[in-house]
Amino acid sequence: MKTRFPDRKELRGIVFDETKRNPQTVMPPFGRNLILTDGEIEAIVDFLYTR
Amino acid sequence: MRIFRAIAVVLAALVVVGARPAAAADSIDPDTGFKAFRDYFTKRFPNVPLNDFVNGPYSMDAELRKQWEAIDDFSPYDFAIDRGKEMFATPFKNGKSYGDCFPDSGIGIRQNYPYFDDKTGEVITLELALNRCREANGEEPYSYVKDEMASLTAYMAFTSRGKPFDIKIPNDPRALAAYEKGEEYFYTRRGQLNFSCASCHVQNPGNHIRTEVLAPALGIVAAMPIYRSEWNGMGTMSRRLVTCNSQVRGVPLKPQDELYRDVEYYLSYMSNGLPISGPGARP
Numbered sequence: 001m002k003t004r005f006p007d008r009k010e011l012r013g014i015v016f017d018e019t020k021r022n023p024q025t026v027m028p029p030f031g032r033n034l035i036l037t038d039g040e041i042e043a044i045v046d047f048l049y050t051r
Numbered sequence: 052m053r054i055f056r057a058i059a060v061v062l063a064a065l066v067v068v069g070a071r072p073a074a075a076a077d078s079i080d081p082d083t084g085f086k087a088f089r090d091y092f093t094k095r096f097p098n099v100p101l102n103d104f105v106n107g108p109y110s111m112d113a114e115l116r117k118q119w120e121a122i123d124d125f126s127p128y129d130f131a132i133d134r135g136k137e138m139f140a141t142p143f144k145n146g147k148s149y150g151d152c153f154p155d156s157g158i159g160i161r162q163n164y165p166y167f168d169d170k171t172g173e174v175i176t177l178e179l180a181l182n183r184c185r186e187a188n189g190e191e192p193y194s195y196v197k198d199e200m201a202s203l204t205a206y207m208a209f210t211s212r213g214k215p216f217d218i219k220i221p222n223d224p225r226a227l228a229a230y231e232k233g234e235e236y237f238y239t240r241r242g243q244l245n246f247s248c249a250s251c252h253v254q255n256p257g258n259h260i261r262t263e264v265l266a267p268a269l270g271i272v273a274a275m276p277i278y279r280s281e282w283n284g285m286g287t288m289s290r291r292l293v294t295c296n297s298q299v300r301g302v303p304l305k306p307q308d309e310l311y312r313d314v315e316y317y318l319s320y321m322s323n324g325l326p327i328s329g330p331g332a333r334p
Contacts, residue, residue, distance in 0.1 A: 019245070026254060028244040035243055 001051045012045050079227040081220045081320060084234065088321045091253070092269040105273035105328040107266035111257035115264055119332065127278040128205055128330040131285045135206025138199065143188040149203070152184035161204075161211035162327050165316045166219065167226040174229050174312040177204055178287055182307075195306035196293065201276045201285035201330075208275065208329030216273065216327070218320040233317030236310050237268075242301025248314070251295075263334065272318050274331030281334065288315055 005011040014021060016031030030036040036044070092104065099110050109116040139157065142148045150156035154163075164177040175183075181203055182192040193199040220226050240247045249268065251260060256267035275288045286294070289306035292314065296303035304311050 024254070026246060026250040028246075033243045033245060 001049050008045065008049075011048060012041065015041050015044055015048075079231050081227070081230050084230075085321060085323065088269065092256075092267055096257070096267070101324075102326055104267055104270035105322075105325050107271060107274055107331065107333060108257075108264035110270075111267065112264045115334070123332065127280075127332050128276075128285060131202045131205040131276070131278070131330060132209045135202035135204070135209075138203055139206055143185070143190050145188050147188050149181070149184055152180065152187070157207060158210045159214060161208045161329070162214040162216050163218070165312060165319060167221055167223065167229065167316070169221065169223060169226075172225040173309065174316045176288070176307065176312050176315055177207060178289060179307050179312065195287060196290035197282075197284060197286050201287050201290075204276045204287055205285065205330035208327055211327045212329070213326045215324045216319055216322045218316070218323055220316075220320055229313045230317055230320065232310060233313030233315070236314050237317060242296065242299030244299040244301075246299040248295060266333075268318060268321070270322050270325045270328075272315065272322055273325055273328045274333075275329050277329070277331040277333050279333045285330070 001011070005014075014027075015036075017029035018025045018027045019029055019032075028035055030044075031038070031041055093101065096104075096111070103110040106116075106119075109119045139149050150158075154160055161177060164180070165174045167173075168175050178195050178200055181200065182195070185192055193203075220230050237248045238253075240250065251265045252268035252271060255265050258265055272288065275291065276285055277291070278285050282290075287306075289311065292311050293303040293306060
């Protein structure tokens with residue numbers, strides 16, 4: 001994951017609202033639509049970097 | 052728990068890329084839309100026989116199909132067929148019955164619904180026709196989502212099994228507008244989770260959403276009404292649409308809202324030629 005997304009901001013942006021990068025995605029815009037809090041999004045990004 | 056579910060969705064989304072059957076030209080052309088829709092599914096699932104799409108998730112997943120075939124010896128919707136048959140045979144207080152409201156006494160006609168009524172300029176679904184029949188005969192309408200309505204439509208579907216969908220869109224601007232509005236609703240994202248109907252049933256048939264295998268939009272209407280283990284009972288097309296909207300955390304329309312009828316019209320037209328398989332059973 002670190003090689004794919006060296007910039008944490010980019011990975012965080014995907015979780016926050018992937019429709020910006022890929023309008024076809026079915027991933028819910030977790031940040032934009034207030035599905036998750038900022039803290040929860042940071043925790044997911046932390047988790048993703050363990051993969 | 053919520054956060055872990057979110058992680059699963061994020062991981063899945065990193066590999067999913069979607070597509071939509073080629074959009075129609077500027078003028079409304081159901082025939083072109085039909086061909087693009089049909090091509091999309093048959094090319095994406097070349098090993099699924101055309102008539103098998105009506106079996107929804109079972110057409111997509113061999114293991115699920117085995118489980119279904121095992122329980123189908125004791126179909127969970129049988130009680131609904133029996134009850135619907137009895138209701139159909141029981142006269143209203145005025146002596147008339149459901150059969151008097153329908154062509155061919157209502158037997159073997161499910162494949163012709165919904166249809167466009169050129170007198171009122173609206174789409175008439177089977178569920179709407181049943182309640183209008185009741186009201187015209189001085190009876191209270193039923194709830195659209197389950198129970199009596201599911202039993203009646205289960206019986207009517209059962210008498211029509213194997214008959215190919217035969218939905219007509221007359222060359223009437225109002226009918227074409229209904230088709231177009233239905234298509235637009237189907238492809239429009241909504242709800243906090245930002246899903247359109249197509250996000251699941253066009254982009255991701257055969258893929259899992261949590262533990263469920265998503266059904267293809269092609270033929271999805273043919274199995275209605277369905278017994279769903281998740282519901283612990285029967286549900287109509289209306290129930291399916293309302294539930295889908297709620298599950299994406301959107302605000303559902305009222306059952307049989309004009310737009311829902313337009314969606315059913317659009318989807319049924321897309322399934323033209325595929326056999327009625329309802330009532331169905333789904334996990």
